[in-house]
Structure formats: structure tokens, C-alpha cells
Amino acid sequence: xxxxxxxxxxxxxxxxxxxxxxxxxxxxxxxxxxxxxxxxxxxxxxxxxxxxxxxxxxxxxxxxxxxxxxxxxxxxxxxxxxxxxxxxxxxxxxxxxxxxxxxxxxxxxxxxxxxxxxxxxxxxxxxxxxxxxxxxxxxxxxxxxxxxxxxxxxxxxxxxxxxxxxxxxxxxxxxxxxxxxxxxxxxxxxxxxxxxxxxxxxxxxxxxxxxxxxxxxxxxxxxxxxxxxxxxxxxxxxxxxxxxxxxxxxxxxxxxxxxxxxxxxxxxxxxxxxxxxxxxxxxxxxxxxxxxxxxxxxxxxxxxxxxxxxxxxxxxxxx
Amino acid sequence: xxxxxxxxxxxxxxxxxxxxxxxxxxxxxxxxxxxxxxxxxxxxxxxxxxxxxxxxxxxxxxxxxxxxxxxxxxxxxxxxxxxxxxxxxxxxxxxxxxxxxxxxxxxxxxxxxxxxxxxxxxxxxxxxxxxxxxxxxxxxxxxxxxxxxxxxxxxxxxxxxxxxxxxxxxxxxxxxxxxxxxxxxxxxxxxxxxxxxxxxxxxxx
Numbered sequence: 268x269x270x271x272x273x274x275x276x277x278x279x280x281x282x283x284x285x286x287x288x289x290x291x292x293x294x295x296x297x298x299x300x301x302x303x304x305x306x307x308x309x310x311x312x313x314x315x316x317x318x319x320x321x322x323x324x325x326x327x328x329x330x331x332x333x334x335x336x337x338x339x340x341x342x343x344x345x346x347x348x349x350x351x352x353x354x355x356x357x358x359x360x361x362x363x364x365x366x367x368x369x370x371x372x373x374x375x376x377x378x379x380x381x382x383x384x385x386x387x388x389x390x391x392x393x394x395x396x397x398x399x400x401x402x403x404x405x406x407x408x409x410x411x412x413x414x415x416x417x418x419x420x421x422x423x424x425x426x427x428x429x430x431x432x433x434x435x436x437x438x439x440x441x442x443x444x445x446x447x448x449x450x451x452x453x454x455x456x457x458x459x460x461x462x463x464x465x466x467x468x469x470x471x472x473x474x475x476x477x478x479x480x481x482x483x484x485x486x487x488x489x490x491x492x493x494x495x496x497x498x499x500x501x502x503x504x505x506x507x508x509x510x511x512x513x514x515x516x517x518x519x520x521x522x523x524x525x526x527x528x529x530x531x532x533x534x535x536x537x538x539x540x541x542x543x544x545x546x547x548x549x550x551x552x553x554x555x556x557x558x559x560x561x562x563x564x565x566x567x568x569x570x571x572x573x574x575x576x577x578x579x580x581x582x583x584x585x586x
Numbered sequence: 587x588x589x590x591x592x593x594x595x596x597x598x599x600x601x602x603x604x605x606x607x608x609x610x611x612x613x614x615x616x617x618x619x620x621x622x623x624x625x626x627x628x629x630x631x632x633x634x635x636x637x638x639x640x641x642x643x644x645x646x647x648x649x650x651x652x653x654x655x656x657x658x659x660x661x662x663x664x665x666x667x668x669x670x671x672x673x674x675x676x677x678x679x680x681x682x683x684x685x686x687x688x689x690x691x692x693x694x695x696x697x698x699x700x701x702x703x704x705x706x707x708x709x710x711x712x713x714x715x716x717x718x719x720x721x722x723x724x725x726x727x728x729x730x731x732x733x734x735x736x737x738x739x740x741x742x743x744x745x746x747x748x749x750x751x752x753x754x755x756x757x758x759x760x761x762x763x764x765x766x767x768x769x770x771x772x773x774x775x776x777x778x779x780x781x782x783x784x785x786x787x788x789x790x791x
Contacts, residue, residue, distance in 0.1 A: 271632055271641075279683050279696075338681020338696055338718040345661040345678055360660035360684055438658050440775050441690035584692055585771045586628040586643040 273584045274517050283336060285573040287329040288432040291367065292458030293465060293569060294325025295428035298374050300462050300486075302418045302425075308482060312381040313474045314466070316388070319378035321465065322425065323371050330367060359438055363431035370424035377417045380407040429458035432573075442580040443515035444508065450576075453500045456493050457569050463490035464540070464565035471555045471562075487544050487558065490565070494541045501533065514581045521579040528575050536568015588669040589752040589780070590725055592739070593759050593768045594644050596786035599746035601642035603627050605738035612726060612737035614709050615695075622695040624723040625738055632787070641786060644747070646738070647672060647693035647723035648771065648779030655685035655694065655722075663719070670752075670780055671725045679719035686720060690775050697721045725749070752780070 301318025305311050337343060345351065346364050355361045382388050382398060389395045397403060410417050433451030440446045463486045470476070470483050508519035522528045540561035547558055609615065609625045616622040625646040632639045649672045656664045656672060663679035666672050686694035697718050705713050726736035734740070739749040750759030762768045768782035 271630065277687065279686055333682065336683070338683075338698055338720065339679060342661065342663075342678060342680035342717070342719075346680065351660065351662075354662045355660055357657045358660040358684075359658070360682060364660065435684075438654070438684075439688045440654050440777070441688070441772075582690070582692070583772070584690075586630065586645060 271586075272513065273586060274513065275582050275584060276521075276578060277580060277582060280577055282574060282577070283332045285570065285577045287332045288435075288454065288573045288577075289461075289570045290325040290329035290332075291363075292429045292432045292454060293461045293566075294322045294329070295367075295370055295425040296458040296462030297325070297465050298322030298370065299422045299425035299429075300459070300466060302374075302377060302422050304482060306415055306418050308485070311479075311482070312384060313476070314470075314482075315378050315381050316385055317466075317469050317474070319374045322374045326367050326371060326428070359431055359434045363428065363435060366424045366427035366431055370421055370428055373417055373421035373424060376406065376410050377414070377421050379403065380411050383407055426455075429455045432458065436576065436580075439580075441514070441582050442518075443512050444518040444576065444580050447507065449500055449504055449507065453497065453504070454573075456496050456500065457572055460490055460493035460497060461566055461569035463487075463493065464562035464569075467558055468562040468566070471559050483558075484548070487547055491541065491544045491548055494537055494544070494565070498533075498537055498541070501537075512583070514583045517581040518579045521581070522575060525575070527571065528579075532568050532571040532575065535564050536571055537565075540564045540568070587753050590649070590670045590730065591750065591752045591759055591763065591780040591782065592646075592649075592725070592736075593748040593750075593762050593782045593784065595744075595746045595748070595768075595784040596641065596643065597746075597784060598744040599627070599642040599644060599742075600744045601627055601629055601640075602743055604741045604743060605644060605747065608737040608741035609723070609726075612729070613724070614705060614713060614715065615721065616697060616701040616705065618704055618708070619701070622697070622701070622721075624693075624695070624721065639787065644738075645691060645693070646781065647689075647725075648691050648777065648781040649723075649725060651778035651780065652776055654688035654690070654777060658684040658688045660684065667727070669730075671727050671730070672722070673724055673727060674720060674722055676715065676717055676719040681719055683720065685722075690772055690777060691779070693722050695721050 298318045298321065301314045305315045334340065334343060346361055349365060351361045352365065389398060430451050433454030436445040437447065437450045467483060467486050470479055505523065508515045543557045543561035546552065552558065605625055606623055606627060610617045610623065613624055615624055625644060628643040628645065630641050630643065632641050649670055653666065653672050656666060660682065661678045661680055663675045664672065664685055665675065681696060683696065697715065699718050702715055702718055705715055729736060735749050739747040748759050750757040752760045752763060754760055763782050768784045770779040770782055
């Protein structure tokens, strides 16, 4: 078919979908990392409370973004039903919704015994009373007995959410920037990188426990590896887009000629934190400020990545 | 078996937009919004200097055999009938828009709560829609079931749109498609569309 093509971006899924992808990935990865830390490195009540809290709150924010933009809110009931798997096993949103729901459920259950030991939560008006219910005490006993089983259920669903955020975009075949296997990889790495940054921020500014030095150093090292991996994936995206189809090339033109992407995301969101954390790991810092700065920059970069990805997707229309 | 398909001849489309009007009234689409047509005729000038051609390019849902809109639909609202027509169940659709993002042919439109309210005013008691959803061409399934042609085909003054059964070797649509004269849009994406176009440019200039 000899046609003259038109190339267009879309205005249906914009910044709010970027927020959904960002908070979803960040919240789920934070929950998974804190639970794994608690299960295998060091039992850490504060970290689990922050991880589960962030998981639930961030996922709720992201889910509300999507829910608020639905055309028919009541019909969302169809996707909340776990049996949706049998009906639509090929739809990533169906998987993602179930991952989000069950991650929240297992996440709250895992954190419940710790919540009963947390003075701040016990002092809260409603939550404090709920924590003293007989049913809640019995659930806590059961969770304590099957702690790792519950923890792994939460972690598996959490990892599922992070991968899903990329698979969702990958399932749109018309856009070269999205429909490739690099996207789930990039979004998963980015989700865990932002989670590390978020946890470092919390540990340096809120928890401030001197005994956490080993965990913080481990998180810094992992984040360093994740940022490096993200840079390598972006490097391959650069050439995939630059030498790809017309849709890919136009996405390349949008991304790699934009200062927000080049300086904002790649510069301040990846390269600057990489060197700050590298210096921290190799020589150490006398102050926490550089790592806090690096964490804030990584968190900012995580959102910019998804924001630019949504706006730079190019459709090639044959008219 | 029946496998419905449409052939659009770009040589005979005169850009009268009667197909858009017929479709809108037949399917009660939001005519008050210029971006919400089930079928739309693009008007484009191609070429430079004295060799400029004006091309009218009708587009609609391609009723793909491998529809990405169906696979991404989380509730199962988008489904494919045995006769090849891709449909939307309005009651199941929550309007997430994933289908619109997945469609390479820009065939999806969003019907909002405001559109439903306006539709009740505009179309009166005959209005069939009760809830918002994503919307698209259905090849006028309700007409096809009665043995009629889609409204856009019926009304086309240039006979630019042909509708038929690909599985019937005697059907003109099946013959034109089999001859290779009519070809699908962007087959490399793997959607296996069932709307085919007869090119106009190679016969001009």
C-alpha cells in the first residue's frame, strides 16, 4: 500500500499515567526490598512499616490516578474480581490490578505484627483500636508463624507490579518506543533504583539508626549497580531508536534533543547520583548530604523517565 | 464460515463524507465532538507544484484477526465474533483507554458521561447507550445480522466501499483481496486487518 504517513503523539495517557507507573513501581519495589531485608538481613520493624506503608499509599495514589480517568467507574468491578485471570489472561492491566491488590493485602498482613509493636500507630485514633481487636491479634499470631510465606507472597506480587508497569507499555504494538522488550527491563530496574533511593532517604532522614550502616551501604551499592544497568539499557535504547523505524527515529528526536530528558533525567537523574554514590561506596562521605541529594535526584529522575516515555511515543498513521 | 471484510477504493472516494454522516446517525455517535467519529475521511494534498493530488482517505476499525485492542482489554469488553467482527460490550467496558493506545489505526473513541447526557438530548428516546465506554466501528453488526450492508457502504456515492465475505470465493471483496490489488494497512505490525485499500496514487499523474 503506497501511502503517505502521518506521525503523531497521543494525548490520552499523559502525565497521570506516568504518575501511575512511577508510584506503582516505586511503591511495589520499596515493599519488596524492605520485606527481603527484614526476612534475610536483619529484622527491622521501622523499615517494614515504612515499606508496607509506602507500598500501600503509593500504590493507592497511582491506582486512583487510573481510576479517576476511567470513563465508567462502576465497570471497574469487573477487573477487581480475581477470576478475571481466567477470562483475560492476556491483558496486562488485569494482571497488574491483581498484583497491586494482593501485594497490598499480603504487605499489610506481613507488617501487622510489627504495627502492633509500633507506638506511633497504636496512638492513632482508629488504627490504634483496630490493632487491639481479637481478630487482628489472631491474624498477627498466624502471620508470625508463617512469616516468610506471607513475606514472599507480598514480594512476588510486588515484583509483579514493577514488571507489569513496563509490560503495559510493551503491549502497544504501534509505537516503537514502547513495543520492545527493553521497556519492562528498564522500568523494573528503574523501579528498584528509585526504591533504593527512597529507602536511603528514609533511613538517613527519618529512621536514623546507627546500626543500619551495613544495610545503608548495601542499598547504596545495589543502587549503584541499578543506575549503571539503567544507563546501559538507555544506551541500547539510544541506538535502537536512532537506527530504527520512522516511529522510533521520531521518538529519538523528541527524547534526545530535549534538555529535560538529557540534562534533567540522564544528567541529574542518573549520572550525578551515580558519581555521588560511587564516591560514597569507594571513599565514603563525611556527611549524609551527598547520598540524600543523590536519592532525591534518583527519585526525580524516575518520574521524568516515565513522563517522557508517555509523551514521546509516536504513532505512525498511514494517511 | 463467514469472514467479513471491507475494501476501500481510494480512486473513487470523492470526500463527500456521507459515510461519516450515515455512520454517525446509524450508530448514534457523538456528532457534537469533531474527534469522535467511528469512521473518518482524511483530506490530504499530496505532491508539489503542478502535480498535487487531493486524496480522501477513509479510516475505520480494521476488525483485525489479531486485534491488539482485544488482547490489552482487561475486562473482556472487546471481543471478536466468529464472523470476524470486533465488538465492544458497553456494559463491560470501564474505559481505561488501553484499547485506544494499542490500536495502530486510531479507531477508538471515548464516550464520556457528558457524551451520554448529550446523546440522550440529541437522539431522544431512541438513544441506545446507557453508560460511557470506549467506542468503535462495529461494521454495523446489527445491520449485517439482518443481511444488510454497513451504513457507510450503503450510502457511499462513489461505491468506494465494498463489504463482503472473504471466505466466499465468489464474493467480489474476496476476489479483489485475493488478486492483491487491495492491500491492508501496516501489515508488518501483525494485526492482520480486514479492511483493505486500493491505492490511488499509482494510477495518477
